Amino acid sequence: MTETIKDTIDLNSPLARLCQNRISGEEVVGLLQKYGIISQLQRELIVDNVIKSIELTAEEVLGGYKAFYQQHQINSDEDRADWLECNHVTLPQFEHFVLRTLKLDRFKRETFASKVDSYFLERKNQLDRASYTVLGVKSFHLAQELFLQVQDGEADLSDLIKQYSGGEADETNGLRGPHELSIPHPILATQLRSLKPGQLAPPLQIAKWFIVVRLEKYFPVQLDEKTRMRLIDELYESMIHRQLHQSIEELKI
Structure with a gap:
């Protein structure tokens, strides 16, 4: 007889109660801390905060979906449904992911593009x-x-x-x-x-x-588009790290 996951897991275990939405918020936080995931959640909440004021144009949204579909070879509603099922993602989650990625890309460009040239001079010796x-x-x-x-x-x-x-x-x-x-x-x-x-x-x-x-x-390193995007990402990561550290220090009880 084939043994299933349900046969091997205690139905009152954290996994079972999480899947059945029977777990308390306090226990979820405890599990996040136990497995070292809470810092990632804190980081994502910081990201949500920095991009909350970004308003996308209809053209940006259309272009974002088009790029995603091309990257994942999604050519029809059936292809998209298959992709969602394979990745265990709902349609609202998928749409949130695409829009959030677009907002984050816009935020990075608007915030750090003007700082790349001077940062490049600081980093050049390490990038050569x-x-x-x-x-x-x-x-x-x-x-x-x-x-x-x-x-x-x-x-x-x-x-x-x-x-x-x-x-x-x-x-x-x-x-x-x-x-x-x-x-x-x-x-x-x-x-x-x-x-x-x-x-x-x-x-x-x-x-x-x-x-x-x-x-x-x-x-010698050249400030081409690939290097420019890398430096923008470095500046962004540095900002997120600072804000994460600052928020933990200022908001902890």
């Missing part, structure tokens, strides 16, 4: 990307010796990496990136910004390691 080759050893004197060998043309950096490094370094010949300069250790990132492609840096100490690094290629 680089590829580089790195050799790490635990002796300064060895690192200095290897650096001089490569600098004087007596040895090849890749060969030294194979000789002195193992694991991932063997598979990549010590090549890293390209990735944003917010990823490497700050000491290494600062050094990379000072190098020219092909230039080798004297040994750097990072924790217990002494690093010999050569910049392979530098990729």
Whole structure:
């Protein structure tokens, strides 16, 4: 006999009472706190507050629905009904989601678009990307010796990496990136910004390691549309975080 979910769940459990709308508000709050979800609810309520004054035009609403339908390949009322059923969403919930997303997008643009240029200058050093080759050893004197060998043309950096490094370094010949300069250790990132492609840096100490690094290629970030939208999202997230923290401090009992 096939066992069903109903057979395995206590009908007086929080799950059963929640599904049957028999659970108290106090218990719901307790469950949200228990499972670490209450902060997400607080965040969403903050979002509702910041977008409450946004009024959408009919053209924006039509465009929002059209974009959503295209993204999810919804071409008919039947397709939409199938999508709602598969995602366990009611039609009012779906409409609320689309309109809320449109309002949030408008709020972000209106609030932060004018601040992107100056914020870009603040973030540029972290957003620039680089590829580089790195050799790490635990002796300064060895690192200095290897650096001089490569600098004087007596040895090849890749060969030294194979000789002195193992694991991932063997598979990549010590090549890293390209990735944003917010990823490497700050000491290494600062050094990379000072190098020219092909230039080798004297040994750097990072924790217990002494690093010999050569910049392979530098990729300055461009303020294109993709980067602009990313920075708008960063500014928005920072604002929401501040408001969430402020509201918790000011409104808690």
